[in-house]
Amino acid sequence: MIHDTNGGSWRGADGARVRAGLNGVSVTPLEPMLFGESETYVDRITSIQRIRPRAGTP
8 A cells, every 4th residue: 555654553473563653655565554453454444546547558
């Protein structure tokens, strides 16, 4: 996912929540990202937009 964020969190190998400061536009994998202690971003999604070129555009 491409997003403007000040940080993110995910579960580490030991299951503990890991947090990182980003403060900018980032490309991150969507599935492991946590919205809170137990909710993932996938659980909270209400809209997804896919942007692609028009047919015939290089």
